[in-house]
Amino acid sequence: MADRISVMLTEEEIDARIRQMGEEITKDYEGKELVLICTLKGAVFFACELAKRIDLPSQMEFMRCESYGNSDTSSGNVKLLLDLDQDIAGKHVLVIEDIVDTGRTLSYLMEKLKNRKPASLKLAALLDKPERRVIDIKADYTGFTIPDKFVVGYGLDYAQNYRQLPYIGVVEVVD
Ligand code: IMP
Numbered sequence: 001m002a003d004r005i006s007v008m009l010t011e012e013e014i015d016a017r018i019r020q021m022g023e024e025i026t027k028d029y030e031g032k033e034l035v036l037i038c039t040l041k042g043a044v045f046f047a048c049e050l051a052k053r054i055d056l057p058s059q060m061e062f063m064r065c066e067s068y069g070n071s072d073t074s075s076g077n078v079k080l081l082l083d084l085d086q087d088i089a090g091k092h093v094l095v096i097e098d099i100v101d102t103g104r105t106l107s108y109l110m111e112k113l114k115n116r117k118p119a120s121l122k123l124a125a126l127l128d129k130p131e132r133r134v135i136d137i138k139a140d141y142t143g144f145t146i147p148d149k150f151v152v153g154y155g156l157d158y159a160q161n162y163r164q165l166p167y168i169g170v171v172e173v174v175d
């Protein structure tokens with residue numbers, strides 16, 4: 001009954017890459033302050049690790065979107081469940097997302113944030129699955145580009161399970 005999970009990215013590989021991303025972001029925003037927006041729930045693990053590696057004054061905010069569809073594909077209908085509690089007008093905003101898949105959730109979210117007139121708006125995603133893209137959206141910082149496989153761990157879930165795994169793996173459902 002238990003699902004088998006094969007490791008795609010180890011904890012060490014992920015941590016090393018997040019460290020590099022943090023250094024790159026620190027350089028790019030030198031002398032600025034950042035508002036980091038972590039999208040719930042999937043990006044929580046990545047956002048915490050990345051925030052620790054960004055050596056700049058920053059604030060952390062949370063947003064949550066829900067897209068209607070079946071459990072592993074998002075539909076076009078996205079709804080905002082949790083919004084920011086600060087005004088981002090004139091601020092440098094970096095959205096932190098777990099994975100860019102079809103791009104539907106992010107295009108909705110980025111558009112919403114853009115309308116609030118931040119000084120700048122960029123996107124950092126731990127994973128990118130370009131083969132699945134429906135809406136043309138690209139992260140400014142990408143951890144890993146992966147093939148079209150459903151992955152779990154490091155915050156990513158399969159029916160709310162496996163978020164806590166310290167690595168990223170592919171579920172093989174066994175029954
Ligand atoms: P999009 O709107 O299709 O880009 O979907 C983005 C959301 O779908 C992500 O934030 C994840 O919550 C979820 N998702 C997409 N691919 C995967 C996956 O391989 N594993 C777990 N969740 C995924």
Ligand code: MG
Pocket residue numbers: 042157
């Ligand atoms: Mg999810």
